[in-house]
Amino acid sequence: MKTKDEIIARLKKYPSDTPSKWAETARWRKENRRWLRYSQQIALMMLDAMEKQHISQRQLAERMGCSQQYVSKLLKGQENLSIETITKIEDALSLTVFQGEYV
Amino acid sequence: MRFDSITEDGRLWSVRYENQEDNALFMAFDQWNDIAWLRQFFKENLDDLESYFHITNVNQAIYDTLDDSEQLECLIMDISPDADLEAIFRPLENSRTSEMLLSREKARLQQRPHHASWLRIYAIRLEKGIYIVTGGAIKLTRTMQEREHTLLELQKMEQVRKFLLENGIIDEDSFIEFLND
Numbered sequence: 001m002k003t004k005d006e007i008i009a010r011l012k013k014y015p016s017d018t019p020s021k022w023a024e025t026a027r028w029r030k031e032n033r034r035w036l037r038y039s040q041q042i043a044l045m046m047l048d049a050m051e052k053q054h055i056s057q058r059q060l061a062e063r064m065g066c067s068q069q070y071v072s073k074l075l076k077g078q079e080n081l082s083i084e085t086i087t088k089i090e091d092a093l094s095l096t097v098f099q100g101e102y103v
Numbered sequence: 104m105r106f107d108s109i110t111e112d113g114r115l116w117s118v119r120y121e122n123q124e125d126n127a128l129f130m131a132f133d134q135w136n137d138i139a140w141l142r143q144f145f146k147e148n149l150d151d152l153e154s155y156f157h158i159t160n161v162n163q164a165i166y167d168t169l170d171d172s173e174q175l176e177c178l179i180m181d182i183s184p185d186a187d188l189e190a191i192f193r194p195l196e197n198s199r200t201s202e203m204l205l206s207r208e209k210a211r212l213q214q215r216p217h218h219a220s221w222l223r224i225y226a227i228r229l230e231k232g233i234y235i236v237t238g239g240a241i242k243l244t245r246t247m248q249e250r251e252h253t254l255l256e257l258q259k260m261e262q263v264r265k266f267l268l269e270n271g272i273i274d275e276d277s278f279i280e281f282l283n284d
Contacts (some may be wrong), residue, residue: 004232007230007272008113009106011113012113013155014104014270015106017105019107020109021125021127022125030173030176030177030180040136040165040169046139047142048162076136076139
């Protein structure tokens with residue numbers, strides 16, 4: 001029966017060509033969890049609105065004046081959105097992301 | 104097939120399949136944090152969500168997945184050198200009591216409010232305390248054979264098990280020796 005060290009040594013003979021980004025990404029998700037959750041909520045609002053209004057990613061990109069690739073990234077819910085981008089999303093999909101006025 | 108070490112001490116590994124940008128652990132958490140992917144998945148599996156979990160709101164299912172994914176990811180990130188991996192991974196077959204060489208294992212959150220967690224990380228146990236993650240899935244049905252995406256995870260586990268034997272990472276002699284013990 002092989003020992004633990006032998007097994008680990010054998011596994012090390014099959015390394016990936018590039019290092020994994022898992023640990024780095026997991027740390028990033030943990031550190032940025034608060035704004036990520038907002039980004040995820042906005043992505044969900046966008047997807048629901050797109051479905052209701054029968055709007056494709058390409059059409060939304062045209063309305064927002066950006067690339068389809070960028071819309072695809074937004075819909076993953078992992079983008080740190082600027083206020084300008086949020087406003088473009090609101091206009092393009094007739095959505096209200098920011099509720100009410102601060103008085 | 105390649106292997107990435109997840110913990111520095113070499114107790115937890117993850118498979119990187121051919122033509123994949125990163126390993127199976129990365130790919131699972133990447134999907135579980137992708138809103139567009141999650142929404143599509145739950146829309147396609149809404150019947151299972153309703154039948155097995157009595158949840159009809161896709162958005163609720165997405166938020167539950169995000170919460171569970173965060174906790175599960177922290178659990179793996181926080182594995183310390185003295186942590187017991189045997190407490191994180193459990194036999195895939197709930198009924199299995201005896202040890203098996205290259206056994207199929209799963210990790211899941213043990214406790215969450217309102218309903219059981221549907222997130223699973225699948226792994227092969229090489230030795231006591233040494234595991235290789237083979238994939239992950241959202242399991243909504245009672246058995247893995249019932250749905251294509253969970254059936255695929257069973258096939259991946261078999262593929263990895265075969266690779267480990269064919270490439271002598273665990274050799275046939277050990278396998279036979281173990282079976283005779």
